[in-house]
Amino acid sequence: MxxxxxxxxxxxxxxxxxxxxxxxxxxxxxxxxxxxxxxxxxxxxxxxxxxxxxxxxxxxxxxxxxxxxxxxxxxxxxxxxxxxxxxxxxxxxxxxxxxxxxxxxxxxxxxxxxxxxxxxxxxxxxxxxxxxxxxxxxxxxxxxxxxxxxxxxxxxxxxxxxxxxxxxxxxxxxxxxxxxxxxxxxxxxxxxxxxxxxxxxxxxxxxxxxxxxxxxxxxxxxxxxxxHRLASVRKTLECQTAKVLAAATELSGFGYARIRLDALINVDAEIAYRVLDRLLGAIGGHLYPIRYQLLVNLLENIQESGLKVSRTLAGCIILLQNEHILIAREAGRCEEQKTIAGPWQTWDGRYRVRITGPRIPKKQIFFIRPLGSNLGQKIIGKNTKNSLIGLNPAVRKALPSIWDHRGLVCVPHLGYGRTKSNTASVIGAQIEFLPKRPVTNAFFSVV
Structure with missing residues (x-):
């Protein structure tokens, strides 16, 4: 042998x-x-x-x-x-x-x-x-x-x-x-x-x-x-987790997730841990799972008190909103200002961004960073869309914003862009919400 x-x-x-x-x-x-x-x-x-x-x-x-x-x-x-x-x-x-x-x-x-x-x-x-x-x-x-x-x-x-x-x-x-x-x-x-x-x-x-x-x-x-044998068990649990996520969860390109409170209270605890892990991982930009005991503590708080007080975990803020649990990125834990280099730039483990526009100056340098609270409120104040007015402040603060040496260039999620008299020279950005770890764990395979 x-x-x-x-x-x-x-x-x-x-x-x-x-x-x-x-x-x-x-x-x-x-x-x-x-x-x-x-x-x-x-x-x-x-x-x-x-x-x-x-x-x-x-x-x-x-x-x-x-x-x-x-x-x-x-x-x-x-x-x-x-x-x-x-x-x-x-x-x-x-x-x-x-x-x-x-x-x-x-x-x-x-x-x-x-x-x-x-x-x-x-x-x-x-x-x-x-x-x-x-x-x-x-x-x-x-x-x-x-x-x-x-x-x-x-x-x-x-x-x-x-x-x-x-x-x-x-x-x-x-x-x-x-x-x-x-x-x-x-x-x-x-x-x-x-x-x-x-x-x-x-x-x-x-x-x-x-x-x-x-x-x-x-x-x-x-x-x-x-x-290897436990992997087969995991695959079964993943299928059950995916069903709960599909039935009770809203995942937004604005970088947040919402799940019905009753879905976390009525489901088996082992499935609930997985649901929370997937959502926190995607919104927090994590590649690896959240520590198990931290998930246990969070679920106990949700099931026992209905999350009456907001919590933070894994770079996310978790709070109760209209019989739903809202999970948003904690703005202070976002990746700091980052230079946008190349055709596409990954930021905060969640977004892909590229600068767009008919005439982009070759030597101009652009940065991406979280929007913050003050600017977000000012931009919302100028926008009449009800969907944006009702956007949770925690979500707004963590939105990606594009800057250059003169200041704020654009916030695509809020429909804001710096105006110019010559519209042909307006700079914008294309931003995709693409977390490192997908919410559904389709990449886990047993072979």
Whole structure:
């Protein structure tokens, strides 16, 4: 049995692993998240053969987090090896502010953001990631320690569909030793990331525990198998959650959601937690689920008192409005002023925006930021539409507004635009409400 776990993965077997993750277009274009470690090196080798046999193109994307002085040099070394394989590669640099705490979580989110943004820009639909069986086991143990709900215990999924990209993990059920065997059998070179041995990180400490757990019959395979079985349970709960959302919820392009109070009071608590998580995630611009205990506390408040006093949670304000629960973005938690660069700019994890107009000055710089209360009230005062007059102040304050060096340019949601004598030079903006995490969890798949 031990020898089987170290057997290399052949082309036929890898094709079988890819099959349930389809369908794939003719001549598919595939991107691989490539750190240069043994797992991603083996995956790139297998994926390159799979893609080329189908007449497609493959790209290797290396993220430089910039957390160590030598990280850029290592990324360049990794990409030289990519080039030697005849694969097109690219280095994506994390240049944003680095947090003092929670650095691994922030780096992981930044990595996904950089990878998916590249795929969206280049029109590549499929992004392969090198997670394996031990990664799944570590994820399950990590979430157990955080007292996560049933959703968290399903671990990672082999197939996850986002707004633009399909995240595929073909080797999620495969032991790490078999990926190493692929690299060794083809004499592939890889790099070792020293952070993978740093005991300051929880995941590293959990990884060190796996051999001891296996001695007690709690193997990585058993943990990964448990996660897979729980995934089927999660899928059933997701269907029930979607029914409640469809029947009782209003989701507005103005960046808020409303759900009937009775829908949260009369439904099973486990479904209610999911409903609240989906709405808070979408309105708050979060990619990952809200902490389970926070949802429990919020639901208790709603069911026991009907939410007589407004609450804030996950960057949202939650209040009672005409027998409905209103969930709006907390203006003070919105992303701060951001320069609009490129044809489309994502803002606050919820909106896509682009500047429009027949004559946009090439050197003019535009910014996007939350509207705030004073300006919102002034604009509403000039507008006779009843639907806007009745708009909750919390919603207005968090609306996206476009600015330049002269001041406010436009607020598309309120129909406001700075007027000019020459109408041909009026600048506007197209804004789409497109949360990072959809309200319905259609991207969660069991394969």
């Amino acid at each position: 031990a020898s089987e776990l170290k057997t290399s993965i052949g082309e036929v077997e890898f094709s079988a692993l890819m099959e349930p993750l389809g369908p794939f277009e003719p001549n598919p274009e595939i991107a691989v998240g490539f750190s240069g470690g043994v797992d991603s090196t083996a995956l790139l080798h297998l994926a390159t053969r799979w893609t080329r046999r189908r007449g497609g193109k493959i790209f290797a994307l290396t993220v430089d987090h910039g957390l160590r002085a030598e990280s850029l040099a290592e990324a360049k070394l990794v990409q030289r090896r990519v080039k030697a394989l005849g694969v097109t590669g690219s280095i994506l640099r994390w240049e944003d502010h680095k947090p003092v705490s929670g650095i691994q979580n922030a780096a992981r989110q930044a990595r996904y953001e950089l990878l998916t943004r590249w795929c969206r820009r280049m029109g590549v639909l499929h992004l392969l990631l090198g997670h394996h069986q031990e990664d799944q086991a570590e994820t399950l143990l990590h979430r157990l320690g955080r007292q996560t709900g049933a959703d968290g215990l399903t671990g990672m999924t082999r197939l996850r569909e986002t707004n633009y990209v399909r995240l595929l993990r073909p080797c999620l059920g495969t032991p790490k030793a078999r990926l190493r065997a692929v690299a060794e059998s083809y004499n592939l070179e890889w790099v070792e990331d020293p952070s993978n041995q740093n005991l300051a990180y929880a995941r590293v400490r959990l990884r060190k525990l796996l051999p001891s757990l296996e001695a007690e019959q709690i193997s990585a395979a058993a943990l990964a198998g448990t996660a």
